Amino acid sequence: MNGLIQLLNNLLNNYGLQQGFIAQASFYVIAALAVVFALGVVSSRNIFHCAIYLALTLFCIAGVYLFLNAEFLAVVQVLIYVGAIVTLFLFAIMLTANIGDRTIRHTNKQALAGGVIAVIISALFIFIIIGDPWRKNLAQPQPSLTLQEIGKSLMSDYALPFEVISLILLAALVGAIVIGRVKKE
Amino acid sequence: MIPQSHFLILGAVLFAIGLYGALTRRTAIGILMSIELILNAANINLITFNKFWGSPDGLGQIFALFVIAIAAASAVIGLVLVIAVYRNMKTTFTEKMNILKW
Numbered sequence: 133m134n135g136l137i138q139l140l141n142n143l144l145n146n147y148g149l150q151q152g153f154i155a156q157a158s159f160y161v162i163a164a165l166a167v168v169f170a171l172g173v174v175s176s177r178n179i180f181h182c183a184i185y186l187a188l189t190l191f192c193i194a195g196v197y198l199f200l201n202a203e204f205l206a207v208v209q210v211l212i213y214v215g216a217i218v219t220l221f222l223f224a225i226m227l228t229a230n231i232g233d234r235t236i237r238h239t240n241k242q243a244l245a246g247g248v249i250a251v252i253i254s255a256l257f258i259f260i261i262i263g264d265p266w267r268k269n270l271a272q273p274q275p276s277l278t279l280q281e282i283g284k285s286l287m288s289d290y291a292l293p294f295e296v297i298s299l300i301l302l303a304a305l306v307g308a309i310v311i312g313r314v315k316k317e
Numbered sequence: 318m319i320p321q322s323h324f325l326i327l328g329a330v331l332f333a334i335g336l337y338g339a340l341t342r343r344t345a346i347g348i349l350m351s352i353e354l355i356l357n358a359a360n361i362n363l364i365t366f367n368k369f370w371g372s373p374d375g376l377g378q379i380f381a382l383f384v385i386a387i388a389a390a391s392a393v394i395g396l397v398l399v400i401a402v403y404r405n406m407k408t409t410f411t412e413k414m415n416i417l418k419w
Binding site: 152155156159160163166167170171173174179182183186189190193196197199200201202204205208209212213216217220221223224225227228237238239240242243245246247249250251253254257258261262264277281282285286289290293297300301303304305307308311312314 | 323337349
């Protein structure tokens, strides 16, 4: 992959384009795709399509993680979110909702107010971010964390939260079985 | 090199989209999906700050890992609650789930 990008960069350099153009352009394409698919998640009338759009959005976000030097998290994102959570959503949809029904309304009465609030909040955030209160950047960004370093951190400095997470997952597992089972009379 | 603010803007936009979905969806499953979007936006911010400001042991990435684990647990519990409610009330629409109101 890196070799391919390098090759394309060299090719583009011959035509006078700057270094890293492919990487930057692919980031903006992936980010735009993530936003478009996320809009599909909140606006599609068919709840089944929403789940598919959610899977695509999460794939794009995993791609964004790659640009942030977080390869392990990108893999975890694809494994846990796309592999497990979206599958769970699809199961829940097939167990409950009538999938193909396009006649029912999919938003409640607050659609207009909710849209206004979302636009205002995102405009406020973007205004703050463009103002750039985090001007003091690092001289060079953090190098990519290897899996070994993450594992060492999890087992030494962050061992307690790691164990607590396992307890929470166990509690969620037991709770899901207890709530979801059919009680025999 | 892509500036820090572009990642943060992506996170803000995804958060706003998720907020819109959580406020306006009628079905509980749609609301849960929107909440997953919000959590992912938060994760993008965490990892961005880890890259541009980070500590050497990668606290931001480990925190994002914990957020993913908690999100998985919350999605499981939420979906099981939806299925349990559907079994009793034959609906997933949140405005019909009002038997605790008087």
